Amino acid sequence: MTGITLTADQIRNAPAPVRQWIEQEVINSLGLNSAGLAPRPPVAAPAQAAHLVACSVDDVAGVLEHIRGTFPAVNVLFEFGRPGITYGQPAVMTFRLMDILHHTRLQQIEQVMTSLEMINQALTVVRKDPSARFCGFDNEGHCLIAPQTQASIATLWQDMMARQQMQQTKPDERIAPAA
Numbered sequence: 128m129t130g131i132t133l134t135a136d137q138i139r140n141a142p143a144p145v146r147q148w149i150e151q152e153v154i155n156s157l158g159l160n161s162a163g164l165a166p167r168p169p170v171a172a173p174a175q176a177a178h179l180v181a182c183s184v185d186d187v188a189g190v191l192e193h194i195r196g197t198f199p200a201v202n203v204l205f206e207f208g209r210p211g212i213t214y215g216q217p218a219v220m221t222f223r224l225m226d227i228l229h230h231t232r233l234q235q236i237e238q239v240m241t242s243l244e245m246i247n248q249a250l251t252v253v254r255k256d257p258s259a260r261f262c263g264f265d266n267e268g269h270c271l272i273a274p275q276t277q278a279s280i281a282t283l284w285q286d287m288m289a290r291q292q293m294q295q296t297k298p299d300e301r302i303a304p305a306a
Contacts, residue, residue: 150225150268179219180250180259181275187283189253190261194245202231203242207262207272208280220277221269243270 138149182190187204194200206227211220228239243262250261263271 178260179263179273181273182279184279184282186253187279190246190249193249199233199238200242200245204246205284206230207277208284213274218274219271220274221271224268224270
């Protein structure tokens with residue numbers, strides 16, 4: 128057996144087919160396909176999509192409240208506020224696990240998977256439904272969510288940023304004016 132080491136820049140700058148091959152090799156080497164996390168090929172709308180729930184802004188806020196103390200999971204949650212690729216019927220939005228890993232600056236794909244599991248568990252509590260799923264997976268290393276969920280995450284993020292902006296522009300009311 129021969130091994131090679133590639134830097135993140137080398138992988139990022141590699142042609143798309145090479146990146147996809149590397150991504151698939153990493154996923155296979157971690158046993159994610161055999162662990163039941165990637166049950167459906169991406170060519171058809173995944174059957175798992177029927178278990179995905181379309182999260183409202185309130186649902187996402189509830190999930191955020193449950194995972195607030197775990198910074199990696201919060202970062203992963205807000206990654207889904209970015210636009211994804213929509214396909215299938217019913218429509219699902221796809222995000223590459225390797226992109227999530229890169230954008231969140233986590234070190235290992237297992238950290239992304241652990242964060243996603245925390246998010247899924249938090250949603251079951253928020254929805255009071257043990258079958259509710261925030262996300263699902265396919266055989267190609269993609270995470271799948273409902274398009275409404277992506278829109279709700281983006282809305283929550285924008286609302287949070289607007290509130291923060293307002294707080295920063297308000298005069299400090301704790302200081303009493305001089306008489």
